[in-house]
Amino acid sequence: MKRRSFVKASVLTGAAASILPLSSMATSAKDTGTQFYELRTYILKNESQQKLVEDYFQNAAIPALNKLGSKNIGVFTELKPDGQTKIYALIPFNSLADFLTVQEKLDKDPVYQEKGAAYLTAPAIEPAYERIESSLLKAFAHMPKMQIPKQSPRIFELRRYEHATESAGKKKLEMFNDAGEIDVFKRLGFNPVFFGETIIGDHRPNLIYMITFDDLDAKAAHWKAFGSDPEWKKISSVPDYSDAKLVTHITSTLLQPLTASQI
Template sequence: MKRRSFVKASVMAGTATIISPMISKAVIKDNQQEAAEFYELRVYTLKNDIQQKLVEDFYSQAAIPAFNRLGVKNVGVFTELIPAGQTRLFVLIPYHSLVHFNDVIIKLEQDKVFQQKGIPYFTAPAIKPAYERIESSIMKAFAHAPKMVVPPNKSRIFEMRQYQSASEAAGKKKIEMFNDQGEIDIFKRLDFKPVFWGETIIGPSRPNLTYMVTFDDQEAKAAHWKSFIDDPEWKKISTVDGYSDALLVSKITSTLLLPVAYSQI
């Protein structure tokens, strides 16, 4: 019996000796592949100022401090520059990885300070809800822009653009255009001060990609986009066979945003 146990232990040890380096290599490879950040975008539909204040108080007093304690930095909160009625509230939350995202969810449930300060938001009654709906998306950062870049802290407007594609193949091709054909580099060279680029992996209106750029004001926005359209390099890559926006993009939405006072972006 002892011999059998010894043989079994020896086999397991030998197997571990073979598998361990393989696991280590796989972990290293996965870590390299997961160097890109993940972004959670929450869009709150609100009906009045009371709801807006309740949600904003939740983020300024409870959520953002809790996120920061858990290693989530640079949480952005934005209102619409030109709302159609009550503004929607946009919340952008960056995570190091999906593992980090899951870890944050678990620890927030255990964070007594967060839970206590969030009571008005969490327990708002059905007849006076904190918001009408939340629409959430999870995005993975592009390979050529794997980390969020926070712009200088001064008065500015943000533009969030979403490009929807008719097929997943077309969506991947458009991302390839940004990553491999130099489209991201054009934005950087023309000083759009891009904040992030993300492929939506979970969320509505897929397949799509979303990115955020910034400007001093509306006049600067118009000037920057004119310079982009007139840029020789953009004209060159946009006419490469297979990379025409007419083939790759079925719908573009643009939302102009203003950061709230406590936004970390």
């Protein structure tokens, strides 16, 4: 085989190898009903940018994504920001295929393009945001779909658990799914919105989940009950499930929903 042909064949083989797992995952997601989530964090420098992003979701993104099958989109600001708030957006997809094709469909939607023009075509000297940090999450087996809390004044806690290794991350997933940790959250009234394993994103390996409370006092009471719960104590006492082995860092972010938020 000539060198040029060999190189070309090698490149194509490598590309196919990277695409096939995604295709397989997309097919699997359709078969099982497992959702995928895009979690976006908008880094902003001022209130003008905040208004642009908020208006974009309310007038353009949420209606267009709803039309494409992504329901119950959450948009939040920080409850206690350190300076200018970030905006967090949680977008559910019914399959990986839906996620992979959404941008192409939005590009062809004239209403979305018109309603979102201020955001989509913001000039470089006055951008709509500084950066977007984005992660793709796969829903846990024991909670394959988002659950929407009651519509009432409430706060949300977004938690990220980072792991030292992929194997530690898988063990923590086992703890949530098979050992019953998710059931403890539900039984104690944490009203979990989603649990997701980060497939693509920063600080991998990690998992991310969202829970919700009436207020800060309720948050404190729920976590106190969790720590003293007999079933949780039983699960966490298993040597292989100790936090020292599985979790290297926990990030907790308190959020409040925007008016446009469907969560």
